[in-house]
Amino acid sequence: xxxVVDSGGANIASVMFALERLDVAASLSVNxxxxxxxxxxxxxxxxxxxxxxxxxxxxxxxxCIQSLTQPVLxxxxxxxxLFSYSEEGDVDMLDIIPGQVKHLKxxxxxxxxxxxxxxxxxQFHPLLNEVPEExxxxxxxxxxxPECDYTIGTCNYDDPFSAIVAKDNFMGCQxxxxxxxxxxxQILKNFxxxxx
Amino acid sequence: xxxxxxxxCLDVKDGRVVKGVQFRNHRDMGDIxxxxxxxxxxxxxxxxxxxxxxxxxxxxxxxxxxRKVAQIIDIPFCVAGGIRNVxxxxxxxxxxxxxxxxxxxxxxxxxxITELANTFGRQCVVVGVDSRxxxxxxxVYQYTGDETKTIKSKHETLTWVQRVQDLGAGEIVLNCMxxxxxxxxxxxxxxxxxxxxxxxxxxxxxxxxxxNHFKDVFEKTGVDGAxxxxxxxxxxxxxxxxxCYLKSQNIQVRL
Numbered sequence: 001x002x003x004v005v006d007s008g009g010a011n012i013a014s015v016m017f018a019l020e021r022l023d024v025a026a027s028l029s030v031n032x033x034x035x036x037x038x039x040x041x042x043x044x045x046x047x048x049x050x051x052x053x054x055x056x057x058x059x060x061x062x063x064c065i066q067s068l069t070q071p072v073l074x075x076x077x078x079x080x081x082l083f084s085y086s087e088e089g090d091v092d093m094l095d096i097i098p099g100q101v102k103h104l105k106x107x108x109x110x111x112x113x114x115x116x117x118x119x120x121x122x123q124f125h126p127l128l129n130e131v132p133e134e135x136x137x138x139x140x141x142x143x144x145x146p147e148c149d150y151t152i153g154t155c156n157y158d159d160p161f162s163a164i165v166a167k168d169n170f171m172g173c174q175x176x177x178x179x180x181x182x183x184x185x186q187i188l189k190n191f192x193x194x195x196x
Numbered sequence: 197x198x199x200x201x202x203x204x205c206l207d208v209k210d211g212r213v214v215k216g217v218q219f220r221n222h223r224d225m226g227d228i229x230x231x232x233x234x235x236x237x238x239x240x241x242x243x244x245x246x247x248x249x250x251x252x253x254x255x256x257x258x259x260x261x262x263r264k265v266a267q268i269i270d271i272p273f274c275v276a277g278g279i280r281n282v283x284x285x286x287x288x289x290x291x292x293x294x295x296x297x298x299x300x301x302x303x304x305x306x307x308x309i310t311e312l313a314n315t316f317g318r319q320c321v322v323v324g325v326d327s328r329x330x331x332x333x334x335x336v337y338q339y340t341g342d343e344t345k346t347i348k349s350k351h352e353t354l355t356w357v358q359r360v361q362d363l364g365a366g367e368i369v370l371n372c373m374x375x376x377x378x379x380x381x382x383x384x385x386x387x388x389x390x391x392x393x394x395x396x397x398x399x400x401x402x403x404x405x406x407x408n409h410f411k412d413v414f415e416k417t418g419v420d421g422a423x424x425x426x427x428x429x430x431x432x433x434x435x436x437x438x439x440c441y442l443k444s445q446n447i448q449v450r451l
Binding site for chain 2: 113
């Protein structure tokens with residue numbers, strides 16, 4: 001059973017449908033007790049870091065999420081929220097993974113947002129079982145987490161950045177696994193089976 | 197490397213996929229869910245659904261198919277047509293669409309783009325622009341879903357797309373009307389001119405008839421994706437074949 005934090009982001013339906021396609025039971029919640037006692041937690045997120053942090057604050061979920069010990073997967077903005085700070089709105093975030101989220105400023109004439117399918121070089125991690133090296137995933141974002149000690153998948157958009165991160169029980173994908181075809185589904189499946 | 201996107205466009209009318217030539221004479225092309233699944237399986241990078249009757253009729257259109265599409269496919273998709281306010285957009289995004297695209301309502305009320313971007317984030321907000329070349333200028337047209345209601349707007353395309361980007365659009369689809377449905381290739385000059393004034397992704401629309409038209413548009417204009425309809429619906433260009441061809445021409449695609 002997966003508990004999806006109902007943070008109001010626009011990708012929540014897509015995440016729920018993706019879990020449905022995997023035959024994984026999932027429910028939406030904003031209740032701190034439910035989330036704390038969940039078997040696994042997904043933190044989706046689309047929108048701005050500032051709005052998302054305000055929403056988590058309003059729902060009294062910040063300490064709850066920080067204290068979780070079961071597997072947690074942040075998706076897109078949900079991954080970024082795991083870091084300490086974001087340039088987007090100059091906001092302090094959950095500080096579960098040390099590091100700053102920065103504005104994408106590619107040196108060449110590339111477009112912003114970074115939108116579309118890009119390849120990711122992956123390291124060994126249970127979240128990435130049976131995910132082929134250099135698989136393509138669907139990205140949509142204007143801010144990024146630089147590579148760090150907790151990066152387990154790296155993507156390039158002029159500069160390398162964290163496409164997948166993991167620290168203890170906390171994992172995150174900058175791309176949208178729920179909209180990344182078969183490899184995206186594989187990552188969600190791995191998450192539902194991961195043993196800590 | 198970020199790949200170039202191949203985007204089948206499904207024009208939807210009364211819950212079926214249709215296709216017309218230069219926006220006229222719509223023919224039935226099939227069931228929405230069947231085509232959505234087929235294109236996903238064949239390797240499409242994204243799908244766009246345009247409800248072509250909605251904007252010009254001014255009525256609320258049944259969009260119950262959005263949720264069904266979101267349930268079955270695992271690639272991103274965008275819904276366009278008849279989205280006139282933030283609540284219309286919210287319903288479609290809550291039903292599982294990844295992006296919404298607005299066109300005529302943005303021309304009526306440009307601030308609508310900003311409202312959408314502020315509410316959902318600009319990555320969800322696509323603005324469609326129907327543009328026609330006239331006497332050396334590119335002019336934006338409005339209400340193109342219905343030939344009898346189509347009018348020339350007061351905007352020149354190059355200034356309108358920049359304004360749209362400043363107002364909060366996260367992506368722009370430029371439909372070059374002179375080319376639409378006639379399969380003579382994309383409007384390379386116009387797309388190049390528009391690409392040069394934008395920083396957000398630009399999707400080319402109108403004119404694809406052969407595989408090399410896709411190669412040309414990616415090589416010569418720098419667009420981020422290419423949208424087409426009839427060549428995919430008819431089976432004339434299978435998507436997988438197209439992507440293999442593009443890869444052989446050193447254009448980065450997802451295979």
